Amino acid sequence: MAVTVTKDTKIGDLLMIDRRIAVLLMQAGMHCVGCPSSAGETLEEASIVHGMDANKLVSAINEFLAKEAE
Numbered sequence: 001m002a003v004t005v006t007k008d009t010k011i012g013d014l015l016m017i018d019r020r021i022a023v024l025l026m027q028a029g030m031h032c033v034g035c036p037s038s039a040g041e042t043l044e045e046a047s048i049v050h051g052m053d054a055n056k057l058v059s060a061i062n063e064f065l066a067k068e069a070e
Contacts, residue, residue, distance in 0.1 A: 003069075005061050007054045011046055012039030014061065018068065021061055028057055 003017050011033065014021045022033045030050050032038045038046060043061075047054035 003065055005043065005058060005065070007044035007047075007058055008042050010039065011041050011043065014043065015039070018065065021064065024060060024064060025057075028052060028060070 005014060005017070011025075014025075015033070025033050025046075029052065030046055032046075032050075041049075043057060044054045046052075047057055
């Protein structure tokens with residue numbers, strides 16, 4: 001069963017779920033993934049800072065995780 005993330009999931013928690021999510025975040029333009037302060041930000045907070053649509057990012061991450069769970 002796949003893990004489901006939300007806009008309230010912290011970046012640090014995302015990376016603990018699957019480190020490959022960092023690639024998705026960087027491809028979307030969130031290049032601060034390695035920054036220590038980003039680990040405590042929620043996906044929504046980071047999306048706001050980077051001018052991204054958090055809902056689209058959540059969908060992409062959940063699609064990735066669902067595929068990996070197959």
